[in-house]
Amino acid sequence: MTNNSNFGGLRVAVTGGTSGLGLALVRQLVSDGARVALVARTEPDVARIAGETGATGIVGDVGRKTDTRPIALQITGSLGGLDVLINNASSLGPTPLALLADTECEALEEALAVNVVGPFRLIRALFGALDASAREGRGALVVNITSDAALNAYSGWGAYGASKAALSQLSAIWNEEAGGGIRFIAIDPGDMDTPLRAAAVPDADRTALKRPADSAAEIVNTIGSALPGRLDAVAGVGAE
Ligand SMILES: NC(=O)c1ccc[n+]([C@@H]2O[C@H](COP(=O)([O-])OP(=O)(O)OC[C@H]3O[C@@H](n4cnc5c(N)ncnc54)[C@H](OP(=O)(O)O)[C@@H]3O)[C@@H](O)[C@H]2O)c1
Numbered sequence: 019m020t021n022n023s024n025f026g027g028l029r030v031a032v033t034g035g036t037s038g039l040g041l042a043l044v045r046q047l048v049s050d051g052a053r054v055a056l057v058a059r060t061e062p063d064v065a066r067i068a069g070e071t072g073a074t075g076i077v078g079d080v081g082r083k084t085d086t087r088p089i090a091l092q093i094t095g096s097l098g099g100l101d102v103l104i105n106n107a108s109s110l111g112p113t114p115l116a117l118l119a120d121t122e123c124e125a126l127e128e129a130l131a132v133n134v135v136g137p138f139r140l141i142r143a144l145f146g147a148l149d150a151s152a153r154e155g156r157g158a159l160v161v162n163i164t165s166d167a168a169l170n171a172y173s174g175w176g177a178y179g180a181s182k183a184a185l186s187q188l189s190a191i192w193n194e195e196a197g198g199g200i201r202f203i204a205i206d207p208g209d210m211d212t213p214l215r216a217a218a219v220p221d222a223d224r225t226a227l228k229r230p231a232d233s234a235a236e237i238v239n240t241i242g243s244a245l246p247g248r249l250d251a252v253a254g255v256g257a258e
Contacts, residue, residue, distance in 0.1 A: 032055070033080050033105055034106040036063040036066075038215075038216075045234070048073055055092070058107065077231065080139075094147045099147050101157060103140065103163070104183075108163065110214060130180075132147045132181075141192070161240075162203070163204075165182045167182055189203060190204070209228060211227040
């Protein structure tokens with residue numbers, strides 16, 4: 019685990035923070051001194067990880083429209099604002115994976131709701147908080163977790179791949195339109211040994227997969243590089 023001790027005071031929200039990459043990000047960020055809020059649907063898991071890490075636990079479904087505002091309000095209320103939003107929670111769509119010809123429309127809708135429309139709604143709901151952070155000189159960043167399935171036409175990954183392609187393109191366009199205030203980046207964490215991966219490819223050779231902690235460390239380093247100057251601006255905040 020790397021140590022970005024300058025993350026003291028950084029206010030970060032991580033969706034899907036109870037398992038796999040999201041959990042590894044929460045652990046790494048808390049260990050680096052960030053103040054973290056995590057979001058997931060399963061209440062006992064949220065309570066357990068919040069208790070374990072000291073992060074704020076928020077129960078909610080990012081794919082559900084009515085959950086967006088309560089999630090956003092709990093994030094800004096618990097952290098006193100927001101510097102970094104990590105849209106990490108994800109749906110595979112049909113599980114087990116299915117060819118597009120065999121994919122129910124509802125499964126495609128589920129992948130789009132959780133992987134594209136949900137992050138879009140959450141960004142919009144948190145835009146004011148992120149913009150305030152940017153104007154205060156703290157820096158503001160949205161990290162959208164994508165996949166190589168956004169670029170490659172893997173058979174069986176149609177709903178998921180299409181949703182990740184949309185998320186990647188939204189990130190790029192939003193970054194273009196934001197004019198440097200809030201930064202938006204899309205990151206492919208690589209193939210990791212997680213429950214999502216096991217649900218998609220049950221017979222995969224797990225030894226060939228990355229550890230989520232390694233991907234989390236890479237992403238946290240990218241966050242540090244994407245917020246130049248911000249660390250000085252909040253240097254005093256970390257001493258709270
Ligand atoms: N694993 C890989 O090989 C791989 C490769 C490329 C990209 N990725 C991307 O990496 C990210 C993390 O994947 P992972 O493999 O770490 O997944 P994971 O281990 O299955 O964890 C998913 C997390 O998201 C939460 N979640 C799922 N649906 C949600 C929803 N609708 N609302 C709120 N929370 C939700 C889950 O908790 P609840 O079920 O309790 O809600 C859990 O905390 C995803 O964006 C994925 O697409 C993964």
